[in-house]
Amino acid sequence: xxxxxxxxxxxxxxxxxxxxxxxxxxxxxxxxxxxxxxxxxxxxxxxxxxxxxxxxxxxxxxxxxxxxxxxxxxxxxxxxxxxxxxxxxxxxxxxxxxxxxxxxxxxxxxxxxxxxxxxxxxxxxxxxxxx
Ligand SMILES: [Cu+2]
Numbered sequence: 001x002x003x004x005x006x007x008x009x010x011x012x013x014x015x016x017x018x019x020x021x022x023x024x025x026x027x028x029x030x031x032x033x034x035x036x037x038x039x040x041x042x043x044x045x046x047x048x049x050x051x052x053x054x055x056x057x058x059x060x061x062x063x064x065x066x067x068x069x070x071x072x073x074x075x076x077x078x079x080x081x082x083x084x085x086x087x088x089x090x091x092x093x094x095x096x097x098x099x100x101x102x103x104x105x106x107x108x109x110x111x112x113x114x115x116x117x118x119x120x121x122x123x124x125x126x127x128x129x130x131x
Contacts, residue, residue: 059130
C-alpha cells in the first residue's frame, strides 16, 4: 500500500518536472536574445556577400533584432539606411543589433542591407510587414 502510493507520487512529480522543462524551453525559444533575422558576410565565387534576409512582422513590436556575423578575414560594413543602421563588423565577430521601431522607415517594404565599406559587397534585403 505504501509502495503503491509512493509510485503514484513519483509519477506525478515526473509529470511536473516534464511540464516545467517544456515551459522553460518555450520561454527560451521566444525570449530575449532571439534574432528576427540573420545576416552573414561570406565569400561566394570570389565575391563578398551579405547572405540572409527574410520577412519580419512588426505588428505589436517595439524593436527588432538582427544577428550579424562576419566569417571573413577583414572588416565589413553592415548598413541599412532605412533603419538608421551603420556598423562595422570585425573579422569573426557576431553581433546582435537591435533596431527600435522608431528608426524603421515604414514607407519602405523592402530594406536594402549592404556593406558601406566596399561598393562591390553584394547586398541583401529585409522585408518588414505589419507596420
Ligand atoms: Cu564588405
